């Protein structure tokens with residue numbers, strides 16, 4: 001409640017209300033906190049709750065992770081477990097450093113408890129991330145996932161080499177890798193979810209470390225079924241469902257104007273759709289492919305329903321913006 005009544009209004013008014021400005025400010029503060037062991041320990045005591053489990057051969061101290069995109073360059077890694085997370089997914093990172101789309105590119109739809117973003121994989125590149133991770137002072141204490149995407153300058157038919165270049169640079173640093181073929185903000189990227197593209201991509205990447213595929217909520221069930229066949233054939237370790245949606249359903253009237261912004265929608269309007277995707281994957285594979293459920297988890301009940309739908313692990317992004325670390329604690333206390 002303190003977060004929603006006191007902290008959130010302040011964060012939302014930073015940088016003249018610009019959402020990305022608030023994000024940058026917060027990340028810089030969390031990066032500073034990451035260098036202060038006493039503060040980390042105090043936060044950890046307040047927010048971290050153990051609920052260990054082993055999924056795709058990796059031990060997770062609790063099942064609630066930070067979703068990709070929040071800390072793309074791994075600037076504040078120690079802060080996330082201190083804020084209650086049982087794993088962290090950095091990235092999406094690309095082989096080439098790139099600036100992303102022009103600003104503004106991140107919008108809050110407050111009455112809808114939602115966000116629209118068209119960041120476009122702004123990141124410092126795989127080599128820079130590898131350098132930062134290699135220089136990290138000590139182990140994180142929770143599994144680190146690394147999300148890989150395609151550089152904007154790379155044509156689609158050279159995508160495999162591009163993902164592979166990032167993977168090679170980073171493979172010693174991640175406990176699992178997420179193949180992001182579902183961001184709506186890189187032209188053509190989502191077509192890598194097709195059978196032939198995905199088959200080639202997984203053939204190149206699956207090997208030493210667990211590789212998970214992150215899917216869009218806008219795929220039809222037959223398209224997901226086909227994708228799952230490829231994932232099973234090629235030995236993917238699991239699925240991450242879902243990324244943001246291009247749909248604009250379920251928005252409050254006050255947010256209708258903002259809904260016209262291009263990009264992917266996350267948060268409350270995605271809750272039911274993401275859960276349906278998780279349930280479909282779980283059913284279709286008979287539970288053979290573990291699923292990380294992500295999308296519109298803003299309340300512990302959303303998390304319970306996601307687990308009931310078959311998710312082995314969860315991730316938060318928009319729920320963390322609107323509820324803060326008490327959401328992480330509330331979910332992990334319950335599980």
Ligand SMILES: Cc1cc2nc3c(=O)[nH]c(=O)nc-3n(C[C@H](O)[C@H](O)[C@H](O)COP(=O)(O)O)c2cc1C
Pocket residue numbers: 067068069070072091092106115116117119121147180183214242243244265266267268270294295296297315316317318319
């Ligand atoms: C600002 C923003 C940036 C994101 N960047 C990425 C990204 O780089 N890679 C990725 O796989 N997903 C990215 N996502 C998607 C989230 O990881 C998550 O799948 C999605 O937002 C749904 O979860 P949520 O409703 O809890 O936010 C981003 C989401 C937001 C809001």
